[in-house]
Amino acid sequence: xxxxxxxxxxxxxxxxxxxxxxxxxxxxxxxxxxxxxxxxxxxxxxxxxxxxxxxxxxxxxxxxxxxxxxxxxxxxxxxxxxxxxxxxxxxxxxxxxxxxxxxxxxxxxxxxxxxxxxxxxxxxxxxxxxxxxxxxxxxxxxxxxxxxxxxxxxxxxxxxxxxxxxxxxxxxxxxxxxxxxxxxxxx
Amino acid sequence: xxxxxxxxxxxxxxxxxxxxxxxxxxxxxxxxxxxxxxxxxxxxxxxxxxxxxxxxxxxxxxxxxxxxxxxxxxxxxxxxxxxxxxxxxxxxxxxxxxxxxxxxxxxxxxxxxxxxxxxxxxxxxxxxxxxxxxxxxxxxxxxxxxxxxxxxxxxxxxxxxxxxxxxxxxxxxxxxxxxxxxxxxxxxxxxxxxxxxxxxxxxxxxxxxxxxxxxxxxxxxxxxxxxxxxxxxxxxxxxxxxxxxxxxxxxxxxxxxxxxxxxxxxxxxxxxxxxxxxxxxxxxxxxxxxxxxxxxxxxxxxxxxxxxxxxxxxxxxxxxxxxxxxxxxxxxxxxxxxxxxxxxxxxxxxxxxxxxxxxxxxxxxxxxxxxxxxxxxxxxxxxxxxxxxxxxxxxxxxxxxxxxxxxxxxxxxxxxxxxxxxx
Numbered sequence: 001x002x003x004x005x006x007x008x009x010x011x012x013x014x015x016x017x018x019x020x021x022x023x024x025x026x027x028x029x030x031x032x033x034x035x036x037x038x039x040x041x042x043x044x045x046x047x048x049x050x051x052x053x054x055x056x057x058x059x060x061x062x063x064x065x066x067x068x069x070x071x072x073x074x075x076x077x078x079x080x081x082x083x084x085x086x087x088x089x090x091x092x093x094x095x096x097x098x099x100x101x102x103x104x105x106x107x108x109x110x111x112x113x114x115x116x117x118x119x120x121x122x123x124x125x126x127x128x129x130x131x132x133x134x135x136x137x138x139x140x141x142x143x144x145x146x147x148x149x150x151x152x153x154x155x156x157x158x159x160x161x162x163x164x165x166x167x168x169x170x171x172x173x174x175x176x177x178x179x180x181x182x183x184x185x186x187x
Numbered sequence: 188x189x190x191x192x193x194x195x196x197x198x199x200x201x202x203x204x205x206x207x208x209x210x211x212x213x214x215x216x217x218x219x220x221x222x223x224x225x226x227x228x229x230x231x232x233x234x235x236x237x238x239x240x241x242x243x244x245x246x247x248x249x250x251x252x253x254x255x256x257x258x259x260x261x262x263x264x265x266x267x268x269x270x271x272x273x274x275x276x277x278x279x280x281x282x283x284x285x286x287x288x289x290x291x292x293x294x295x296x297x298x299x300x301x302x303x304x305x306x307x308x309x310x311x312x313x314x315x316x317x318x319x320x321x322x323x324x325x326x327x328x329x330x331x332x333x334x335x336x337x338x339x340x341x342x343x344x345x346x347x348x349x350x351x352x353x354x355x356x357x358x359x360x361x362x363x364x365x366x367x368x369x370x371x372x373x374x375x376x377x378x379x380x381x382x383x384x385x386x387x388x389x390x391x392x393x394x395x396x397x398x399x400x401x402x403x404x405x406x407x408x409x410x411x412x413x414x415x416x417x418x419x420x421x422x423x424x425x426x427x428x429x430x431x432x433x434x435x436x437x438x439x440x441x442x443x444x445x446x447x448x449x450x451x452x453x454x455x456x457x458x459x460x461x462x463x464x465x466x467x468x469x470x471x472x473x474x475x476x477x478x479x480x481x482x483x484x485x486x487x488x489x490x491x492x493x494x495x496x497x498x499x500x501x502x503x504x505x506x507x508x509x510x511x512x513x514x515x516x517x518x519x520x521x522x523x524x525x526x527x528x529x530x531x532x533x534x535x536x537x538x539x540x541x542x543x544x545x546x547x548x549x550x551x552x553x554x555x556x557x558x559x560x561x562x563x564x565x566x567x568x569x570x571x572x573x574x575x576x577x578x579x580x581x582x583x584x585x586x587x588x589x590x591x592x593x594x595x596x597x598x599x600x601x602x603x604x605x606x607x608x609x610x
Contacts, residue, residue: 039207046247057322083323083437090440108344108463110336112328112388116313119328127333129341129437129463138437138463140327148389153344168326186390187344 056086059097064171067161069100071135082132082139100132100139102159103177107131107138108187111148126151128174143174152183188288192414192421192609194228194407196556197221201371201402201544204304210240210251211258213403214298217549218259221296221405227417228407234292235265239279239299240548241272244314246302255298265292272318273497275299276404276551277593277602281427283408284604293413297406301546303399311399318596320435332396332498334436334597336388339500342464343390348503348518350390354381355521356499357394357541363528364538366575369557371400371544381499395499400544404552406559422562425588426480426605430471436463436597445470447477447510449484454513466501466598469508476590476603477510485510486532488588489605490581491561493554495594496539505592506534509603528576536561536576551593551602558589562608580608 033043054061063070072081072095074088080098088095107129115123126146129138143157158177165171197220199205199213208216222228236259238252248254252268265286269279276299283297303311316329324334342348358378364370374394381394414421433439441459445467446452461467482488492509496502503517511532512520520526526534537543537557540550560566567574580587587608594601 036206041206044247054322081438083435085438089433089438108337108341110333110340110388111386112330112333112336113386114312114388115309115328115330115333116316117307117309118313119330120309122328125328127328127330127337129337136440138439140324140435140437142327153340169323170327185344186349187340 057084060084061167061169061171064161064169065165065167069102069159069172070097071100072096073098080135081137082130082135083137100135104130104132104157106143106151106153106155106157108153109143109151111151124148128157130157130174141172141174142170143176145175146180149182150180152185153187189290190411191284191287191424192409192411192418193424193555193559193606194409194414194418194421195221195225196404196406196559197224198369198404198549198553198556199402200369201400201546201549201553203371203398203400205302205401206304210246210300210302210403211255213401214255214300214405215258217403217405218296218298221407225407225417228294230260232413232417233261233264233294233296233407235286236261236296236298237267237269237279237282237286239269239275239297239552240301241270241275242301242314242547244317245305245311247305255300259296259298261296271600272595273495273547274551274593274595274600274602275548276553277591277604278429278551278600279548280406280551280555280593280604281429281602283406284424284427287408287410294407294409297408297552298403299548299552300403301548302401303546304401308399323437324435330388331596332391333388335498335500336391338436338463338504338597339390339498341462342500342504342517345462345464346515346518350382351378352518352521353390353395353499353503354378356496356502357381359521359527360496360535360539360541363536363576364542366570366573367538367543368570368573370538370542371398372542374542391498391500397497397540397545400546402544402546402549402553404549404556406552406555420563420565421609422559423607423609424604425607426476426482426603428472428474428476428479428603430468430475430601432461432466432468432598434596434599439463439467444514445474447474449510450513458514460514464504465514466504466508466594466601468598468601469505469592469594472592472601472603473509476605480605482605485590488585489532489590490587491533491536491578492590492592493535493537493558494539494592495550496535496541497545497594499541501594502534502539505594509590509592533578536578551591554591554593555604555606558591558606561589562587562606586610
């Protein structure tokens, strides 16, 4: 391109426009997934990875990876928790870690045929609240190897652990510890 | 504390999805409805407001409360957001009561909303389940219907409650809603219909569970002086109670029943309480509200109850928490017909959450609006002249009274407020 000649009034060229007339966002192939134009409904994506610290609960999850079920006991009033907590809800004092038995009983249960999106593909699955002898509170877990028709309050159950830990509370799950038979009552 | 009156209320018709209106427009519509009902009330007489919505995940707009508030033209006056899961609306109502009772405001508006249609139902269930302990509960299979189902199973085990009794609650509430034009669902059901609908989490079927909704509701509360000026037919708030319990159901203690005034400790000698069969927060909220209102026996001293029936099982559990029957007798109570429209104490004459819908932040305020219209004798006026669900005062010796009950995640936050006709 020939160099434009400069006069007192400015550059003489017809080919070049002033710089500000050329400003332009680059075009992209990004756009929206549109479901409707009346009203306008678009797909809006949202995703995030957290650095989630288990903080004071960490020993519970590490324990699961070692085949141990850890609960809490209040240092002052000796209330015993199947789901650990750093401070006692009864008296507010600090708790210490205790080891829970690996056998318990079904305190309550359900079979989920639907669920949150994250668990939908796992349906149907069973949830249980587990009670342990001598422990004051319960533990929420899953039970396998038993159906809605066979689950019952009071059933003897046993903890099992994943071999490859996920470091979440599903590293422990329960299985029946007595012969499974159809339930007679509603619960 | 000085007396507080409810002088107006408004709601939008709750829908599965309302994509044509943002939450601000829905709140504005409910607010305008309430303002039209008290024409003498000017916007500049409102000293401030409280706003409620449950989930930032559903809204995907932080500080949505101020956006609703600036839409109503209530800036730069005081406002705050109140949040407590399913009880968000009930807590909002009580926060407005506090603002007026304390003397901070003469007139306070309480409004709430939820827009739950912006994600699919199963994602919505995930958002709701994030209101459970995310270390210990959510990852196991976070699903609120599953949590309530386990409470229902234990109630069935402890007390012999049947799945048919649960279904009766759904049948009753849906029947009442046939005469409520505001209700999201109008269904004439049988017990068989409820039991034969898809199982969600045993023993709860699709028709035992409320749906997600888009909607808004608004209540306007005022001091006696301000109420007298603008409203010929106000309703007095005579009792306020709030209770709490542990987030994790697994942590609920197995101790002694908190007794109401008309109850005898010998009734519950062998009952371990609350366990997972009862809502201790519901009982505490009830006890405080009854004490405040001077209610000695709810069956005699109340004319109706609007309670949080997100699940049929939780309505049965709540009959007991509110002392409408003894602990353990909730199943028999629905069977007796006592909570029906023509029964001893109508429960959810509006149709409750199961039929009206549950846009969380609006729900507790919706209950207040329905109770307000009942106590004004104005149901037909707001319901296309259909007064079928309008209740009459039970007694001439006292003003007509109703209780509203708002409840969050497996009974973590519960509010009970008692309203009384002032005429």
